[in-house]
Amino acid sequence: MRSATILFLAAAANAAPVQLIIDTDLGFDVDDVGAIAVGHNLADQGYADILAIVHNTGFYEGIGGVDVINNWYGRSTSMEEGAYTGQWGSNGNQDSYTTTIENTYPSPVQNYDQVQSAVSAYTKVLQAAENNSVTIASIGELTNLRDILMAEEELFISKVKAIYYMDGSYNFGCGDSQGSGNSPWLGSTEDCDGAAQYVNQKIPSSIKQVFSGEGGDICTGGRFNDGCGDGPVKQAYQIWTNYGCRWSWDPITVYLAVMGDTSLYSSTVAGTNTVDYYGNEAWDTSNTGNNQYHVYINNDNKGDVTRILDDAMCAAPYTPSDDDHVTTTAVELTNKETGKCLTIDSPSSSPADYTNVQIGTCTEAANQLWEYDGTKITHSASGKCLDADTSNGDSVQVYSCTGASNQEWRVTAAGTIINSKSGKCLDVFGGNTADGTDVWSYTCSGSTNQAWSGL
Numbered sequence: 208m209r210s211a212t213i214l215f216l217a218a219a220a221n222a223a224p225v226q227l228i229i230d231t232d233l234g235f236d237v238d239d240v241g242a243i244a245v246g247h248n249l250a251d252q253g254y255a256d257i258l259a260i261v262h263n264t265g266f267y268e269g270i271g272g273v274d275v276i277n278n279w280y281g282r283s284t285s286m287e288e289g290a291y292t293g294q295w296g297s298n299g300n301q302d303s304y305t306t307t308i309e310n311t312y313p314s315p316v317q318n319y320d321q322v323q324s325a326v327s328a329y330t331k332v333l334q335a336a337e338n339n340s341v342t343i344a345s346i347g348e349l350t351n352l353r354d355i356l357m358a359e360e361e362l363f364i365s366k367v368k369a370i371y372y373m374d375g376s377y378n379f380g381c382g383d384s385q386g387s388g389n390s391p392w393l394g395s396t397e398d399c400d401g402a403a404q405y406v407n408q409k410i411p412s413s414i415k416q417v418f419s420g421e422g423g424d425i426c427t428g429g430r431f432n433d434g435c436g437d438g439p440v441k442q443a444y445q446i447w448t449n450y451g452c453r454w455s456w457d458p459i460t461v462y463l464a465v466m467g468d469t470s471l472y473s474s475t476v477a478g479t480n481t482v483d484y485y486g487n488e489a490w491d492t493s494n495t496g497n498n499q500y501h502v503y504i505n506n507d508n509k510g511d512v513t514r515i516l517d518d519a520m521c522a523a524p525y526t527p528s529d530d531d532h533v534t535t536t537a538v539e540l541t542n543k544e545t546g547k548c549l550t551i552d553s554p555s556s557s558p559a560d561y562t563n564v565q566i567g568t569c570t571e572a573a574n575q576l577w578e579y580d581g582t583k584i585t586h587s588a589s590g591k592c593l594d595a596d597t598s599n600g601d602s603v604q605v606y607s608c609t610g611a612s613n614q615e616w617r618v619t620a621a622g623t624i625i626n627s628k629s630g631k632c633l634d635v636f637g638g639n640t641a642d643g644t645d646v647w648s649y650t651c652s653g654s655t656n657q658a659w660s661g662l
Contacts, residue, residue: 224250224253224254224255224256225254225255225256225342225464225465226255226256226258226336226340226341226342226368227246227250227255227256227257227258227341227342227343227344227464227465228257228258228259228260228261228329228332228341228342228343228344229242229243229246229257229259229260229261229343229344229346229461230260230261230263230325230343230344230345230346230347230351230352231243231260231261231262231263231273231346231347231457232262232263232264232266232269232296232346232347232348232378233262233269233272233273233305233347234264234266234268234269234272234301234302234305235264235266235296235299235300235301235382235392235393236447236453236457237303237304237428237443237444237446237447237448237453238346238422238427238453238454238455238456238457238458239346239347239457240272240276240304240439240440240443240444241427241428241440241444241453241455241457241458241516241520242344242346242457242458242460242461243260243273243276243277243440243461244276244280244440244458244519244520245458245461245462245516245519245520246260246344246461246465247276247277247280247282247524248519248520248522248621249461249462249465249466249519250280250282251280251522251524251619251620251621252619252620252621252623253617253619253623253625254465254466254651255465257282257286258286258287258332258336258341259286259287259288259289259328259329259331259332260273260277260286260288261287261288261289261290261291261325261328261329261351262289262290262291262319262325262347263291263296263325263347263348263349263350263351264291264295264296264297264301264347264348264350264393265291265292265293265294265295265296265297266296266297266299266301266302266305267297267318267319268302268305268306268309268317268318269290269301269305269319270288270289270290270316270318270319270321270322271305271306271309271314271316271317271318271319271321272304272305272308272309272443273288273316274288274314274315274316274317274322275308275309275312275313275314275439276308276439276440277314278312278314278315279312279314279438279439279440279524280524281524283314283315283316284315287323287328287331287332288316288322288323288328289322289323289324289325289326289327289328289329289351290319290322290323290324290325291319291324291325291350291351291354292319292324293350293398294395294397294398295348295350295381295393295395295396295397295398295399296348296382296393296394296399297394298393298394298395299382299390299392299393299394300392301393303446303447304442304443304446304447305443307442307443307446308439308442308443311439311442312438312439312442325351325354325355326351326354326355326358326359329351329355329359329363330355330358330359330362333355333359333362333363333366333367334362336366337366338365338366339365339366339367339368339413340366340368341366341367341368342367342368342369342370342371342464342465343367343369343370343371343464344371344460344461344464344465345370345371345372345373345378345460346373346378346456346457346460346461347373347378348378348379348381348382348399348402348403349378349379349402349403349405349406350398350399350402352370352402352406353401353402353405353406356405356406356409356410357405360409364410364411364413364414367414368414368415369414369415369416369417369464370410370414370415370416370417371417371419371460371461371463371464372416372417372418372419372460373419373420373422373456373457373459373460374418374419374420374480374488375420375456375488376486376487378403378486379403379482379486379487379488380403380485380486380487381393381396381399381400381402381485381486382396382399384396384399384400384485384486385485386400386484386485386487388400400484400485400486401484403482403486404482404483404484404486406482407480407481407482408482412496412497412498412499413498414498415498415499415500416480416497416498416499416500417463417464417468417475417499417500417501417502418480418488418490418499418500418501418502419456419459419460419463419501419502420456420501421456421459421471421473421502421503421504422454422455422456422457422458422459422460423454423456424454424509425454425455425459425504425509425512425513425516426451426452426453426454426455426513427452427453427455427458427513427516427517427520428444428448428451428452428453428517428520429448429451429452429517430517430520430521431444431445431520431521432445432450432451435517435521436520436521436522436523437523438524440520444520455512455513455516458516458519458520459471459504459512459516462515462516462519463502466651466652468500468502470652471504471508471512471515472504472505472507472508472509472511472512473502473503473504473505474502474503474505475500475501475502475503476492476500476501476503477492477495477499477500478490478491478492478493478494478495478499478500478501479491479494479495479496479497479499480499480501515654518655522621532579532581532618532662533579533580533581534577534578534579534580534662536578537576537577537578537587538576538577538578538579538661538662539569539571539575539576539577539661540575540577540584540624540659540660540661540662541569541659541660541661542566542635542656542658542659543622543655543656543658543659543660544635544638544640544654544655544656544658545566545635545638545639545640545644545656546569546640547566547567547568547569547635547640547642547644548566548567548568548569548570548575549564549566549575549577549633549646549659550564550565550566550567550572550574550575551563551564551574551575551586551605552564552565552574552643553574554572554573554574555574556573556588556589557588557589558574558586558589558591558605560591560604560605560606560607561604561606562604562605563602563603563604563645564593564603564604564605564646565642565643565644565645565646566635566640566642566643566644566646567642567643568642573587573588574586574588576588577593577661579616579618579662582615582616583608583614583615583616584616584624585608586605589605590608591605591606591607591608592605592606592607592608592609592614593605593614593616594606594613594614595613595614595626595628595629595631595648596613597613597626597628597629597648600647601629601631601647601648601649602645602647603633603646603647603648611628612627612628613626613627613628613629615627615628616633618662621658622658622659622660622662623651623657623658623659624657624659624662625651626648629648630651631648631649631650631651632648632649632650632651632652632657633646633648633657633659634646634647634648634649634656634657635656635657637656638654638656
């Protein structure tokens with residue numbers, strides 16, 4: 208039986224990456240920085256294509272902070288960026304780290320005068336997208352979502368598949384204004400009040416909506432202080448938290464939007480969320496027919512969620528050399544969690560078809576040496592292919608190469624090895640460390656028992 212960690216870390220890492228837009232209010236808080244980093248890390252692993260990141264308050268340098276992070280991950284020019292430029296959020300203390308990271312890590316964009324409007328960015332991306340294909344992670348106020356619905360409602364509804372919201376009184380209630388017309392953090396709520404209600408009323412049931420308030424007891428970014436990571440994400444966290452950690456509302460929302468509703472030891476409850484003019488929410492679990500869900504994380508696994516998110520935030524960005532996995536000599540494939548090598552359960556230099564694959568203490572023996580040509584992983588001595596038997600409980604074995612898709616594997620920058628037929632990852636069963644533990648293909652989770660070095 209698989210360990211609880213693996214059971215709860217089910218994920219939606221299908222062969223087709225999630226087509227993602229992140230809509231952020233980066234500046235006031237730092238968890239937006241972590242959320243964008245998580246999005247980039249998941250894109251580096253092949254789970255997402257980030258189509259656009261847009262900024263949703265009037266903070267002049269906010270989109271500049273977004274661009275610094277996009278540039279750090281090598282995507283500043285490969286996606287659309289856009290910004291809201293209205294009254295909401297143009298005041299208030301939103302620059303505890305933004306201009307600092309802009310100055311330390313220069314990038315093409317410093318402020319919203321240098322980018323298109325958020326509505327233009329949304330429109331461009333949605334026009335190019337297939338119907339019912341785009342997922343939005345909304346981790347700020349809903350000004351941009353309101354504006355794109357006002358401008359291009361039919362286009363939006365036809366192209367958007369799902370919206371994941373970090374909801375609550377700050378994002379839906381215009382900075383905790385409680386209907387007063389003034390946020391204690393960002394000043395006047397002009398042009399923000401009513402935005403969440405408008406979006407709530409306009410989104411039809413054809414679009415899945417997931418609401419998350421999780422993260423207020425899951426603290427991430429603290430591992431930066433132990434030496435992990437580098438760059439603007441680390442700098443922003445250490446400035447904002449004074450070398451502490453920060454609650455994880457926004458990183459959780461982005462992770463769920465890409466990896467799925469159960470990917471963080473989480474589950475959903477169906478219902479209907481009604482939002483009033485001032486962003487107050489009423490959740491009705493008796494009305495379950497509107498494709499709306501509230502997500503909850505298992506209390507016993509919040510430490511595991513911290514680990515998963517910190518892994519993503521600490522990971523180095525993709526570079527072209529990371530993607531050059533083709534081997535010129537035989538190599539060992541070492542599992543990053545167990546430190547054990549991918550091993551054929553036979554010492555023969557010509558193992559029989561269907562011979563099982565497992566982990567074993569690394570010895571550089573012939574049954575632990577592999578080659579990769581960019582498509583196939585082959586046993587160096589016999590030339591037989593690593594084969595995912597999708598009709599036999601997702602077991603992995605060696606088998607004579609046939610050119611079938613279940614013998615084709617994609618290697619990501621993070622060391623995840625993904626089967627082309629199933630979209631599942633090469634996985635050490637249960638994360639167990641004993642020699643002889645089975646290796647199979649399993650739903651990708653981003654956990655380290657699915658990460659391998661050597662390629």
